[in-house]
Amino acid sequence: MDDEDDTGDGLELWERVKEEAKPLVRKKKTEPGSPEVKSDEKAHYPPKIQLQRRPRSYMQIASEAPQKPTITPLVPGTFSNRLDRKNDMRIKKGKTDYEMKIDFHGMTVQAAYLCFMRTLEQAQKNNKRLILVVTGKGKNAEGGGGVIRQSFLEWINRPDISRVILTCHPAQAKDGGSGAFYLYLRKA
Template sequence: MKRRRLRPDEEELWRKVVSNTERLHPEKPLKPQDFVTTPQMKPRKKATFEAIPKSLTIKPQAPSTSAYLSPTIAEQVGGQPVQMDRKAFDQLKRGKLRPEGKLDLHGMTLERAHLALTRFILNAQSGGKRLVLIVTGKGKQRDDGGPIPVRFGVLRHQVPQWLSMPPLAPAVLQVTQAHVRHGGGGAYYVYLRKLR
C-alpha cells in the first residue's frame, strides 16, 4: 500500500490532535512519516444512466403487515400436494362431498384432543370411512399486548401436525381446510386411506 503525503490542512489538524494528547511512548521521537495516511484512490469514471422502459419498472408492493414469519395454517395445509383423486378433491374443496364422521374438539385440552383425534381417526379408518371432519374452532383472540405476538387457535395449528406424524400419518391421505358450510377455517377435512 502506497502512502500519500498529507495535505496542509490535514497536517494542521494532526498537530492539534498531537498537542492535546499524551503519547504512549514518550521516549520515541515523533516523525512526520509516522502520521497515519490513507492510500491514494484512483478517480472513478462517471456513471451514465439510461431511461428504463416502463415495461421493466418494478411496481412498489405494500409492506406485509403479518406479525408471523411462518406461513398461515391455510397456506401450510393448502400447499400440500394433492394425493387423492383430483375430481374428488375438487368436489371436496367445494363442499360437495359429505363427511362420514365428525369430531368436535371445542373446549378440549391439547392432551385430551390429541387422544380423541388419534382414537377417532384410527376407528374411522378401521370402520371403512374415507372422509371425516375434524372441528377445531378458530380460537379466541387473546393477544395480551406484549412485544411477542401470541397465536390463537392452538388446536387449529396443532391438528395438521398431529395428522402428519405417526400413528396417524399412515392412515391419512389428504388434509385440507373445510368448506364454509362445514366450518371453514375452524375445521379440516381428513381423507383417509383404504385399509388393505
C-alpha cells in the same frame, strides 16, 4: 284513602330518611384550565396483592422453551398430489358428505389428541374415509389460530399419522370454515 293523610306520613318518613342519609363522596372534575394534581398529592392505595399462580403444566413449560424453527411440509392442501384431481376438488369444495365428525370445542390439547387418535382408529376399522375435524378458530384467530388448531396441524404432519391421510383441506363455511378441516383417509 285521603291524599292528605298519605302526604303527612310520607313527609315524616322523608324527614327521617334525610336525617340518616350520608352524602356520597364524588371525585371533583377537573376543568380544562385548572392545574393538575401532583403525584405526591394523590391518594396512596394499598399495594396490589400478588395472587399465587397455579403450577404450570408440562405443555405450558414445553411451549415456552425455545425451539428451532421447523418447516412443516404437510399443511392442509399439500396432500392433494396423493388423490385424483376430481375427488380432491369435490372434497375441497365440500360437495362430498363427511362420514364422521370430531368437535374439539371445550377440550384440552391432550383430550383433543386422544379423541383424534381414537377417531382415526375407528374410521379405519369402520371403513369411513372423510372426517370433518372442527378445531375452532381459537381466541388468537388473527395470529394463526388457537392452540388446538395449531396442534392439529402438527399432528397431521407426524409421519405415523400423515401416512394414513390422503388429503386435508380447510372446511367450507357451512361446515365450520377456517375453524374446521376435511380429512380424507386412505383405505384400511
